[in-house]
Amino acid sequence: GNSVTQMEGPVTLSEEAFLTINCTYTATGYPSLFWYVQYPGEGLQLLLKATKADDKGSNKGFEATYRKETTSFHLEKGSVQVSDSAVYFCALSDRGNNDMRFGAGTRLTVKP
Amino acid sequence: SAVISQKPSRDICQRGTSLTIQCQVDSQVTMMFWYRQQPGQSLTLIATANQGSEATYESGFVIDKFPISRPNLTFSTLTVSNMSPEDSSIYLCSVEGGPQGYTEAFFGQGTRLTVV
Numbered sequence: 430g431n432s433v434t435q436m437e438g439p440v441t442l443s444e445e446a447f448l449t450i451n452c453t454y455t456a457t458g459y460p461s462l463f464w465y466v467q468y469p470g471e472g473l474q475l476l477l478k479a480t481k482a483d484d485k486g487s488n489k490g491f492e493a494t495y496r497k498e499t500t501s502f503h504l505e506k507g508s509v510q511v512s513d514s515a516v517y518f519c520a521l522s523d524r525g526n527n528d529m530r531f532g533a534g535t536r537l538t539v540k541p
Numbered sequence: 542s543a544v545i546s547q548k549p550s551r552d553i554c555q556r557g558t559s560l561t562i563q564c565q566v567d568s569q570v571t572m573m574f575w576y577r578q579q580p581g582q583s584l585t586l587i588a589t590a591n592q593g594s595e596a597t598y599e600s601g602f603v604i605d606k607f608p609i610s611r612p613n614l615t616f617s618t619l620t621v622s623n624m625s626p627e628d629s630s631i632y633l634c635s636v637e638g639g640p641q642g643y644t645e646a647f648f649g650q651g652t653r654l655t656v657v
Contacts, residue, residue, distance in 0.1 A: 461645070463645060463646075465646075465648075470653075471650055471651070472545075472547070472633055472648040472649050472650040472651040473584075473633070473646075473648040474648070475645050475646070475647070478645055518583065518584070520646075522637070522645070522646070529574075529586075529637065529646055531583045531584045532583060533582070533583045534582075534583050
């Protein structure tokens, strides 16, 4: 079945550091890929998405590229801020099966 | 996009009691999903709720413990029955798809449940 493997945390960075959170997936079809963010005490919010190979999703300085050859969707940001502290979830959605899978989540803490 | 209102946002309940969580969407959607997020964990799908039919439960979840209602295309409830401390989690309502052809999942803010 479909699955998502996400880099384990927690991750602690200093402000303005470069961020990478790795995500790889296994899917039988052609899924859409997502990054969701969960701020403390809140539900999940969509951060970015990519619906086909080589698509790049971007939002709020975060980027991720759908790499079919490596089955990856790594999240990157060039300069993190304290306000980026949250839990980040990689997810895939197989539209044909209405099957959405989430990674384990990576907790990011950014220190001033 | 879809705006989802979920309530209560949090509750502390006695073991053996039941809690009903409500989820209201601002537009009509075909499928609604209920997830559980245990402390420090990822999301686990409990069930999928379609309007006009019984919910479909994932392995490990049963209707007697987590009865779901879906009376119309904008509303659903999840009840956590006969609660024990192991039920302490965040419960999340989510929607995908619908007449507008959503291609992503939208979530309510979650219900943080503590069972004592």
